[in-house]
Amino acid sequence: MRKLASFGTDETISRVVEQYSAMLLRLAAARLPSAADAEDAVQEVFLKLLDARPVFRDAEHEKAWLIRTTLHRAADIRRKRAREAPLDAIVEVEAPPEPGPELLDAVRALPERYAAVLHLYYYEGYSIKETAKLLALPAATVGTRLARGRERLRQMLKEDA
Amino acid sequence: MDWKAYREALDALSFSPDFRERTEAVLRRRAQEQEKERSSVKFIKKPVVAAAVAALLVVSASAVALRLSASQVAERTGRTALAAAFEDNNAVAVNETVQTGDYAVTLMGLTSGANLDELNADLDVDHTYAVVALERLDGAPMGQVASGADYTVTPLVSGYDPWAVNNWTLGCSVDVLEADGTWYFLLDAGQLGAFADHTVYLAFYEGAAPPSAGKFTVAGDGSIAFAQDYPEEHALFVLPLDESLADPAAAQALVEPFLPGEDTAGETPIQESAPASDSPVLTIVPADA
Numbered sequence: 290m291r292k293l294a295s296f297g298t299d300e301t302i303s304r305v306v307e308q309y310s311a312m313l314l315r316l317a318a319a320r321l322p323s324a325a326d327a328e329d330a331v332q333e334v335f336l337k338l339l340d341a342r343p344v345f346r347d348a349e350h351e352k353a354w355l356i357r358t359t360l361h362r363a364a365d366i367r368r369k370r371a372r373e374a375p376l377d378a379i380v381e382v383e384a385p386p387e388p389g390p391e392l393l394d395a396v397r398a399l400p401e402r403y404a405a406v407l408h409l410y411y412y413e414g415y416s417i418k419e420t421a422k423l424l425a426l427p428a429a430t431v432g433t434r435l436a437r438g439r440e441r442l443r444q445m446l447k448e449d450a
Numbered sequence: 451m452d453w454k455a456y457r458e459a460l461d462a463l464s465f466s467p468d469f470r471e472r473t474e475a476v477l478r479r480r481a482q483e484q485e486k487e488r489s490s491v492k493f494i495k496k497p498v499v500a501a502a503v504a505a506l507l508v509v510s511a512s513a514v515a516l517r518l519s520a521s522q523v524a525e526r527t528g529r530t531a532l533a534a535a536f537e538d539n540n541a542v543a544v545n546e547t548v549q550t551g552d553y554a555v556t557l558m559g560l561t562s563g564a565n566l567d568e569l570n571a572d573l574d575v576d577h578t579y580a581v582v583a584l585e586r587l588d589g590a591p592m593g594q595v596a597s598g599a600d601y602t603v604t605p606l607v608s609g610y611d612p613w614a615v616n617n618w619t620l621g622c623s624v625d626v627l628e629a630d631g632t633w634y635f636l637l638d639a640g641q642l643g644a645f646a647d648h649t650v651y652l653a654f655y656e657g658a659a660p661p662s663a664g665k666f667t668v669a670g671d672g673s674i675a676f677a678q679d680y681p682e683e684h685a686l687f688v689l690p691l692d693e694s695l696a697d698p699a700a701a702q703a704l705v706e707p708f709l710p711g712e713d714t715a716g717e718t719p720i721q722e723s724a725p726a727s728d729s730p731v732l733t734i735v736p737a738d739a
Binding site for chain 2: 307335402412439
């Protein structure tokens with residue numbers, strides 16, 4: 290199997306940024322409260338790709354790495370925000386969360402295990418099998434997380450109503 | 451549930467129109483800095499390596515003397531704070547070597563701390579870093595890294611399945627560089643210290659596939675080993691982490707998204723069959739043998 294060229298040349302930088310920016314920005318935006326946060330996260334993911342320069346087996350391997358690293362980075366930012374929350378409460382918050390439609394806000398509030406599979410399935414249109422491969426999970430796990438994620442969303446939206 | 455509304459809400463988000471252009475510029479700048487760094491590494495190569503004895507069967511004392519230190523490896527990847535951390539008293543020099551196939555894999559050392567990586571400045575929590583060296587047993591130099599850095603360096607944690615807790619799920623990254631015929635792997639193992647109340651391993655193996663049930667076995671007590679007869683080059687070390695770094699709540703938060711929960715009970719991990727082959731015997735020798 291042909292391996293992908295190592296990241297770092299002008300050509301590969303243009304290809305990867307062009308090919309994945311939109312998808313990764315949407316994925317990050319499904320986990321973070323603002324578009325600016327999503328842009329920061331995705332730029333850091335590309336920098337991490339440049340620093341780590343993993344050797345990918347093929348395009349699917351590359352995409353899976355980028356998706357998982359974006360989810361990790363978004364989780365890091367959320368954890369950091371949670372730790373900083375008490376401090377933010379007593380100083381002016383520089384960038385308040387952008388209010389969004391209720392379903393998007395509800396997905397953002399879900400644990401990552403549910404939000405990631407719901408986003409990849411319902412927004413990106415990946416099948417359960419494809420989502421399982423991207424997240425290195427058994428397909429059955431993706432199926433059950435989809436069902437449980439939908440159920441949690443139903444409860445959250447019912448409580449808000 | 452109205453998933454069309456979800457898609458429309460995401461599509462309506464306003465991202466910067468120059469995001470791609472700006473990001474490409476940042477990446478090109480970083481790539482140029484890395485290239486400069488690599489050029490300086492080539493410049494200071496020592497010619498004495500060319501005289502390495504071809505029939506060398508163990509990692510000799512002279513080979514050890516030629517190796518970069520863990521601090522030098524960090525320095526050459528542009529991480530000066532991390533380089534300093536590898537020099538201070540909290541760093542652990544391990545220098546344990548495993549011979550596997552035609553290669554010697556050496557865990558050189560590890561250190562932990564916050565804000566040690568200038569290239570990833572937003573690290574305000576403790577990360578653990580480890581340096582591994584890969585050399586040929588016959589003394590011949592390893593090729594250039596770009597010709598196929600097809601190895602995996604991953605932490606594993608006893609009590610957790612290797613396919614659930616590993617370099618992928620913990621968000622680790624690895625820098626690889628070549629100097630004097632040796633490949634060095636600098637692993638940023640993320641918040642691995644949080645697991646310090648478990649036995650924490652560092653596994654090294656050929657190939658880029660994530661840890662799987664074909665590669666590893668988990669004993670009843672949670673201890674992890676490579677599958678019997680695993681045919682490719684591989685090595686497994688126990689990391690001497692400082693137990694005071696243990697943070698069970700943080701560890702649980704890190705692994706929670708990847709553990710089989712109530713919704714996955716009874717599921718089996720992704721299986722991968724190990725190809726049959728004559729298995730290389732692992733031999734542990736002191737680095738200064």
